[in-house]
Amino acid sequence: MTVPYDQALSEFEAVIGLETHVELGTAAKMFCGCDTSFGAEPNTHTCPVCLGLPGALPVVNAQAIESTIRIGLALHCDIAAWCRFARKNYFYPDMPKNFQTSQYDEPLCTGGYLDVDVPGEDGTPEVVRVPIERVHLEEDTGKSLHVGGATGRIHGASHSLVDYNRAGIPLVEIVTRPVVGTGPRAAEVARAYVAELRDVLRGLGVSDVRMEQGSLRCDVNVSLNRPGQPWGTRSETKNVNSLRSVERAVRSEVERQAARLRDGERIVQETRHFHEDTGLSTPGRSKEEATDYRYFPEPDLAPVAPDPAWVAELRAALPDPPSVRRKRLTAELGLSARDSAAMVNAGVLDLVLATVEAGAPAAEARNMWLGPLAQAANTRGVEAADLPVAPAQVARVVELVSSGALTAGLARQVVDGVLAGEGEPDDVVAGRGLAVVSDEGALGEAVDAALAAQPAVAEKVRAGKVQAVGALVGAVMKATRGQADAPVVRRLLLERLGVEG
Amino acid sequence: MTDLTRLTAVETAAAVASRDVSAVEVARAHLDRIAAVDGAVHAFLHVDADGALAQAARVDAGEVTGPLAGVPLALKDVIVTRGVPTTVGSRILEGWRPPYDATVTTRLRDAGVVVLGKTNMDEFAMGSSTEHSAYGPTHNPWDLTRTPGGSGGGSAAAVAAYEAPLGVGTDTGGSIRQPASVTGTVGVKPTYGGVSRFGLVAFSSSLDQAGPCARTVLDAALLHEAIGGHDPADSTSIDAPVPPVVEAARRASVQGLRVAVVRELTGEGYEAGVQERFDEAVALLSELGATVTEVSCPHFVHALPAYYLIAPSEASSNLARFDSVRYGLRVGDDGDRSLEEVMSLTRDAGFGAEVKRRIILGTYALSSGYYDAYYGQAQKVRTLITRDFTAAFEQADVLVSPASPGVAFPLGAKLDDPLAMYRQDLATIPSNLYGGPAMSLPVGLSEGLPVGLQVMAPTMRDDLLYQVGGALEAALHDRWGGPLLASAPELEAARA
Ligand SMILES: [Zn+2]
Numbered sequence: 001m002t003v004p005y006d007q008a009l010s011e012f013e014a015v016i017g018l019e020t021h022v023e024l025g026t027a028a029k030m031f032c033g034c035d036t037s038f039g040a041e042p043n044t045h046t047c048p049v050c051l052g053l054p055g056a057l058p059v060v061n062a063q064a065i066e067s068t069i070r071i072g073l074a075l076h077c078d079i080a081a082w083c084r085f086a087r088k089n090y091f092y093p094d095m096p097k098n099f100q101t102s103q104y105d106e107p108l109c110t111g112g113y114l115d116v117d118v119p120g121e122d123g124t125p126e127v128v129r130v131p132i133e134r135v136h137l138e139e140d141t142g143k144s145l146h147v148g149g150a151t152g153r154i155h156g157a158s159h160s161l162v163d164y165n166r167a168g169i170p171l172v173e174i175v176t177r178p179v180v181g182t183g184p185r186a187a188e189v190a191r192a193y194v195a196e197l198r199d200v201l202r203g204l205g206v207s208d209v210r211m212e213q214g215s216l217r218c219d220v221n222v223s224l225n226r227p228g229q230p231w232g233t234r235s236e237t238k239n240v241n242s243l244r245s246v247e248r249a250v251r252s253e254v255e256r257q258a259a260r261l262r263d264g265e266r267i268v269q270e271t272r273h274f275h276e277d278t279g280l281s282t283p284g285r286s287k288e289e290a291t292d293y294r295y296f297p298e299p300d301l302a303p304v305a306p307d308p309a310w311v312a313e314l315r316a317a318l319p320d321p322p323s324v325r326r327k328r329l330t331a332e333l334g335l336s337a338r339d340s341a342a343m344v345n346a347g348v349l350d351l352v353l354a355t356v357e358a359g360a361p362a363a364e365a366r367n368m369w370l371g372p373l374a375q376a377a378n379t380r381g382v383e384a385a386d387l388p389v390a391p392a393q394v395a396r397v398v399e400l401v402s403s404g405a406l407t408a409g410l411a412r413q414v415v416d417g418v419l420a421g422e423g424e425p426d427d428v429v430a431g432r433g434l435a436v437v438s439d440e441g442a443l444g445e446a447v448d449a450a451l452a453a454q455p456a457v458a459e460k461v462r463a464g465k466v467q468a469v470g471a472l473v474g475a476v477m478k479a480t481r482g483q484a485d486a487p488v489v490r491r492l493l494l495e496r497l498g499v500e501g
Numbered sequence: 502m503t504d505l506t507r508l509t510a511v512e513t514a515a516a517v518a519s520r521d522v523s524a525v526e527v528a529r530a531h532l533d534r535i536a537a538v539d540g541a542v543h544a545f546l547h548v549d550a551d552g553a554l555a556q557a558a559r560v561d562a563g564e565v566t567g568p569l570a571g572v573p574l575a576l577k578d579v580i581v582t583r584g585v586p587t588t589v590g591s592r593i594l595e596g597w598r599p600p601y602d603a604t605v606t607t608r609l610r611d612a613g614v615v616v617l618g619k620t621n622m623d624e625f626a627m628g629s630s631t632e633h634s635a636y637g638p639t640h641n642p643w644d645l646t647r648t649p650g651g652s653g654g655g656s657a658a659a660v661a662a663y664e665a666p667l668g669v670g671t672d673t674g675g676s677i678r679q680p681a682s683v684t685g686t687v688g689v690k691p692t693y694g695g696v697s698r699f700g701l702v703a704f705s706s707s708l709d710q711a712g713p714c715a716r717t718v719l720d721a722a723l724l725h726e727a728i729g730g731h732d733p734a735d736s737t738s739i740d741a742p743v744p745p746v747v748e749a750a751r752r753a754s755v756q757g758l759r760v761a762v763v764r765e766l767t768g769e770g771y772e773a774g775v776q777e778r779f780d781e782a783v784a785l786l787s788e789l790g791a792t793v794t795e796v797s798c799p800h801f802v803h804a805l806p807a808y809y810l811i812a813p814s815e816a817s818s819n820l821a822r823f824d825s826v827r828y829g830l831r832v833g834d835d836g837d838r839s840l841e842e843v844m845s846l847t848r849d850a851g852f853g854a855e856v857k858r859r860i861i862l863g864t865y866a867l868s869s870g871y872y873d874a875y876y877g878q879a880q881k882v883r884t885l886i887t888r889d890f891t892a893a894f895e896q897a898d899v900l901v902s903p904a905s906p907g908v909a910f911p912l913g914a915k916l917d918d919p920l921a922m923y924r925q926d927l928a929t930i931p932s933n934l935y936g937g938p939a940m941s942l943p944v945g946l947s948e949g950l951p952v953g954l955q956v957m958a959p960t961m962r963d964d965l966l967y968q969v970g971g972a973l974e975a976a977l978h979d980r981w982g983g984p985l986l987a988s989a990p991e992l993e994a995a996r997a
Contacts, residue, residue, distance in 0.1 A: 048601045052822045054594065055581045055603055055700040059736050089818050089867070093840060098821035160840065162826070294867035296876060299706035299815055302736045 001259045005251050006184060008224070008258030014186035015231050016250060017221035018130075018193060020174045023140060023214070024067050025207045029168040030139040031058030031101065036170075038213055042163035050168035052096030057300050060085075064170035065108070066314065067206040068137045069306060071172055072109025073315045074200050075132050080108055082305045085137075085298035090291045094142035094162050102138035102173075104295040108304065109135035114200065115323060116192040117344060118185055124341055128185075130193045131177040142167035172206075178221075178231070186222075187250035194218055194246050198385070199322040199350050211242050212386055218246055220274075222253040224261060232257070233267040237281045240274045243347070243383050248279040256281075322350060329353045333362040346374055348384045354391035360398040368394050372412050376419055389418050396425045409482040410434045438485035440492060443476070446484065447492045450475040461497050469493055505530035506663040510572045510720035513666055517560065517571030524557035524571030528615050531573045535617065535664045538992045543639050544649075544659035546578050547586045548618035560613045568723050568747075570613030575659035575668040578619040579626055580711065581700040582606050589702045590624040590634040590652075593823045593830045593851030603700020604732045605669060605711050612727040617665055620655030624853045625820065626676055626704040628652050629925035630915065633855045638912055641684060643950055643989050647909040650680035650925070656714045657684040662992055667724050668714035673704050674808050675905075675929025677712050678941035682904035682953025685943040685985045687721045687970065688714050690929075692960045693936035694739035696725075697732030703819040705812035706737075708933045716986060718942060718970040722750035725963065741961065749964035753971030756790035760969070761897030763957075765801040766928045772907045774947025779903045782944040782954045782973060785980075786901075789972055796896055798889035801931050803882045805923060808930045810866045810879035816856075817863030823851065858919065883934045890935045894959045899969055902928045904941035904953035932957050940966040942974060943985040951985060 003011070029036055032049035048056040069079055086104035112132035117125035143166055148158030174197065182189045198209045198216060209216045218241065223234035235257070240249045257267055272281040320328070326349060330340045333356060343349035348369040355365035369384060373394070377384040397414050400406040406414060406429070417428030429435060437443060450472045451458050460468045469490060476489045494500070505527050508516065516522045532550050539545050553573065560571040581587045581599040583606070588594045602610075609616060623633035631639040631654030639654040641647040642662040649658040656668030657680030670677035672690035681688025689712045696711045703709060713724035729743035762783060767776065787793045825831035825847035833846035852860070866875035893900055906927055915922040932939040937960045941953035954973070958965040978984060 048599075051827060053581075053599065053601070053828070054587070054589070054597075054702040054822070055599070056601075057699050057735050059734060087818050089821060091821065091824065091841070091844060093824070093826045096822065096827065098824055099818050158836070292869045294818070294864065294869070294872075296814060296818070296867055296872070300703075300736060 001263075002252075002255035003258040003262060005187070005255055008254045009184045009186065011226070012224040012254075012258055012261065013180070013227055014182060014250075014254055015178045015180050015223045015225070015234070016182065016186050016190050017178050017234070018176045018190060019219040019221070020194065020197060021217045022071075022172045022174065022201055022207045022209065023216075024064050024170040024172060025205070026061055026063045026067065026170055028061055028063075030061050030064055030137070030170040031168055034168065038215075040165055042161070042165060045165040046167070050096065051164055058101060060301060060304070061170060064137060065304060065306070067170075067204070068108050068135060068172050069311060070204050070314055070318065071174070071201065071206060072112065072135045073311070074204055074318055074321065075109070075112035075114055075135060075174070077109035077112030077132060077135055079306060079311050080106060080110070080304075081308070082303055083108055084303045085301045086295045087298050089294045092141070093160065094144045094164075094167070096142065096164060096167055100138060100141065101298055101301070103136035107134040107136035114193065114196055116189065116196040117323070118188050118192050119341060119345060124337055125344060128182065128189050128192070130179055130189070133175045133177045135172060135174050138171050138173060140166050140169040140171045186254060187247045190220060190250045191243050191247040195243055195347065195385075196322065203319050203322055203325070210386075212382075214241065217241055220246060220249045220253070222250055222257065223267070224254065224257045232261070233269050235267065235270055235272050237272045237274050238284070241276070242386065244381075245274060245276060245279070249274050249281065252280050326350065326353060329356065335362065343370070346370060346384065348374065351384055351391055355394045355398070358392040358395035360395040361402075364398040364402070365394065368398060368415070372415050376415070387419060388421065389415070393418055393425055400425060400429065404485075405429070405436060406434065407436055407482065407486070410436065413482075434483065436485050437480055437483045438488045440488065443480070443484055443489060443492060446476045446479045447489065447496060449479065451493070451496060458497060461494075461499055464499075466494070466499060506534045508666065509717050510569060510666045510715060510723060511717070513572045514569055518566070524560035524613075524615060525554060527571055528553045528557040528573055528617070531617055531665055538662055539664060541640060541645055541992060542642055542658050542662050542664070543637060544575065544620050544655045544662060544664055545618045546588060546590070546621050546636055546655070549585050549616065552585060553615050553617045556610065556613075556615045560615070565611070565613035567612045567727075569667075569727055571615060572667060573615045573617050573665045574609060574724075575618065575620045575656050575665040576606070576609070576616050577622055577653050577656050577668070577670050579622060579671050579702045579704075580605050580669060581702065582616070582619065585619065587619065587702070588636070589626070590622040590636065591851065591853070591856070592635045593847070594828075595635075595830060597829050601700065604697035604734060605728050606700060608728050609669070614667070614727065620653070620659055620668065622655055623652035624856050625702070625816070626652040626671055626673055626709075627816070627855050627859055629675070629679055629922050630910070630912075631655060631680075632912065632916055633853055635853055640912070641909045642992055643685065643909060647911050647950070648683070650683040650905070650909065652676040653688075653714065654680050657681055657686050657688065660684070660686045660714050660716055661986060661989065666716060667720060669711055669724070669728065670714050671701055671709055671711045672929075672933065673708045673710075673812060674933050675926035677714060678929045678939060678953070678955060679905045679925055681714060681941040682955075683909035683951060685951030685989065686714055686716055687718055687940065687942045688712070689721050689725060689940045689963070689966060690932060690938060691725060691729060691963050692739065692938045693933075694737050695743065695938070695961070695963060696729050697735045697738050699732055699734040703815075705815040706819060707815060708808075708812055710933075716984065718753075718967055718974045719747070719750040721940075722746040722967045739961065744961055744964040746964050746967045750967035750971040752968055753975055754790070755786055755969055755972045758791045758899065758969065759794065759897045760786050760791045761794045761796040761893060761900050763801065763893070763900050763902045764795050764797045765799070766902035770906050770924065770927060771903050772947065775903050775905070775907060775952050778945035778947055778952040779954055782977075783901060785976055786969070786973060789976055794897060796893040796900065798886070798893055798931070800882060800885040800889050804886055804931045804934055805927060807879040807882035807886070808926075808934060809862070809923060810875050811883065811934075813859040813863030814866045814876050815863065817860045817867065820852075820856070820860060823848065855919070886931055886934045887936075890931070890937060890959070898958075899965050900957040902955045902957070904928060904955035908947050908950035908952060928955055936960050938963040938966055940970050942970045944973070944977060945985070946988070
């Protein structure tokens with residue numbers, strides 16, 4: 001039983017919290033020199049250190065420390081003058097040492113915030129400040145594959161395979177403080193926070209932030225309370241791996257908890273698993289069975305004590321935050337507040353701006369992202385930002401159109417090709433043979449065929465009904481699969497018919 | 502012809518360098534000695550004859566040179582060796598051949614040292630008698646019915662039994678020094694961070710330190726220099742040159758040096774014979790020109806309980822990786838049992854009682870709600886002990902004490918009394934908690950068994966140990982007319 005979201009939030013106040021894990025894009029792993037690239041043969045990116053062999057010791061990747069400090073600075077955190085790693089002890093086969101080297105009570109960054117834009121009641125953006133509790137650095141685990149079971153889960157599996165390629169990849173955990181007072185927009189704020197965080201991280205260049213590949217992963221905490229009452233018991237929904245799912249996870253949890261509370265039932269403090277297919281979550285471990293992680297300072301690693309002068313240098317070299325960059329670019333491009341709000345809503349503003357920065361005129365960039373690309377995202381059920389096309393590639397398509405090498409129709413086909421993984425726009429043009437045909441000789445045959453096929457139409461045009469030529473142009477375009485240069489076709493037809501254009 | 506096994510490392514290296522003997526001959530002589538006596542001593546868990554002879558041949562071919570080229574060595578089985586079994590004295594790693602070398606192993610090879618094999622030890626270095634080895638105890642060459650101490654009883658016994666002139670041990674709470682003390686050999690725990698821990702199977706990461714075992718102070722110094730020095734693969738390794746230990750061992754003078762006896766490490770709890778030999782040695786230091794005083798380190802009395810919280814806590818985490826998934830023993834994997842059951846059965850079958858005791862102790866000490874009272878409190882004691890050392894080193898250049906409260910004890914004597922066993926490390930543990938270097942060297946016999954004196958120095962002043970040890974050793978050899986080990990019974994006779 002659930003209570004509809006809007007109704008639930010008119011009756012209850014939601015407190016949300018987000019824990020985000022970001023795989024850093026460092027060349028080497030957190031504590032060894034192994035390669036971090038995605039998609040290699042299982043267990044080929046491993047060594048004694050990341051396999052946790054007896055006697056092997058970790059050495060901290062300085063680039064990972066730097067990236068974490070830059071993230072902390074971008075989120076307005078304080079950077080610890082001295083901190084240590086800690087061991088989080090628990091047994092799991094995809095964790096080679098059966099402890100995770102993480103940070104516990106001495107995180108590298110603490111106490112920041114991130115401002116996010118959420119559409120207000122009239123559609124214009126309103127700023128919500130999300131408080132950040134901490135940003136810390138840890139190592140990722142390997143991945144288990146359970147074979148023989150019905151669902152790929154460990155239950156019922158005949159055996160398990162473990163891939164340690166991911167084990168030891170640097171992982172930054174960004175934890176918000178409880179976010180309160182979001183009113184009816186709890187789910188939108190959660191989603192906007194993750195989207196904004198992703199833009200910040202992308203701007204810093206510290207991660208490729210691909211949610212679908214797991215380089216950005218989210219855990220969503222939700223609790224409800226009646227106005228004026230203390231906060232309720234929270235649940236934690238794990239592995240919410242797309243922006244859309246972040247929003248859906250909050251919504252479904254609000255609806256589920258509201259129904260229970262309304263019926264006078266207790267909310268159990270538990271971990272829940274999110275299912276992308278249904279948008280719902282099912283209960284996992286309850287707090288009563290929670291592991292005692294027996295944290296203690298990692299004795300194999302020296303404490304981290306970033307030089308304040310270096311931290312100041314990193315701070316000075318930070319890129320503009322996405323919000324500032326957005327304001328600057330929208331002002332430069334003369335976009336109206338309403339126009340940019342529409343793009344924010346469609347989740348394409350940053351993509352449009354990036355496309356402009358890559359050289360496209362604003363109007364064309366906007367049309368591409370709100371047009372064919374928004375449609376493609378919709379068809380695939382993903383965010384536009386998750387489409388496998390980069391703003392620079394979109395800018396190239398725009399350039400090909402404005403140079404006359406492509407028509408609007410061909411541009412759409414090129415975009416489809418890029419999305420289908422056929423390579424760069426120029427590769428798709430060459431591969432699919434999509435260049436505009438404006439050569440009169442080459443078009444002559446199609447023009448003659450169109451005239452021969454539709455003699456009645458040809459006669460009408462000859463008789464002075466010039467606008468009827470459209471049908472003939474259409475036939476030529478169809479015959480050339482959209483590749484013909486339409487104005488040239490029209491001129492050729494009229495010449496053949498002896499009519500002034 | 503001289504018995505090659507009776508030479509010191511310095512003499513052996515000189516003989517090989519001058520081509521009086523080949524490194525292969527030296528290696529064969531030691532392998533023969535092992536074949537002859539190790540059935541009685543059981544110092545070795547694995548003898549790598551092929552590897553030793555191949556390395557000796559490299560030395561003879563002139564591929565490697567150096568002050569220890571061609572000198573045989575007994576390597577404690579806690580240090581990983583590529584392709585050569587490394588068990589840590591445990592069933593859980595039986596048959597494991599590491600795919601990589603420890604930094605210590607690499608440095609030994611690069612120095613031309615000939616590793617004869619891997620030596621016995623208390624399982625995971627947890628013990629003071631080598632009786633907790635899963636592969637049976639090592640016997641003390643001085644009296645085969647007694648233990649050689651532990652955990653590095655194998656390396657110490659090998660050196661004392663002339664199976665090798667050099668050994669490498671590891672010292673977490675005294676595992677190099679206490680065996681040295683009861684076998685009449687020299688053992689040194691370097692400054693923490695002075696020798697790389699990369700490839701040393703961890704017991705307690707913040708305390709473990711590899712170091713030399715030898716029959717003379719100078720031999721120990723040469724080995725210390727060969728294995729010491731910064732290693733970027735170990736984050737806790739000190740980025741500074743090895744202190745001038747060889748030079749100090751050669752200088753061997755205590756003239757004008759301030760030596761202080763630690764009041765808390767003498768008297769009650771120390772055997773009378775041990776105390777007598779210690780007092781005589783201190784008097785000798787005074788005769789040699791040292792200024793001898795007494796200092797108090799009031800927090801040393803808490804060292805043993807603090808150690809038995811910190812070391813097991815770290816061990817409980819370090820030993821979690823032995824779960825049957827990637828290497829080592831696997832028990833109960835019959836296709837029906839769950840992964841957790843297989844892990845649990847493996848650990849139950851693979852770990853011995855003492856290891857389990859410490860894992861449980863450490864797990865408890867780190868548990869939520871107990872952390873502050875146990876692990877946290879122990880860390881505070883550690884800080885206080887460090888302060889005691891710092892204060893003492895304002896009054897003295899080095900501190901001295903008996904290295905072990907007693908002489909070698911009979912096999913089985915303390916197996917049923919863990920606390921009595923733990924007290925063997927009363928005098929050695931403080932230096933591990935502090936991180937400073939310490940040495941045990943033989944200063945005489947009590948009841949016909951060796952007694953060791955411990956010298957402790959400030960961190961990164963390892964040279965002071967060798968300076969004092971060298972002076973004392975020279976004076977004692979003069980007094981005895983040769984090394985103490987010369988008075989040890991002949992092993993062949995003992996076996997007969
Ligand atoms: Zn690795």
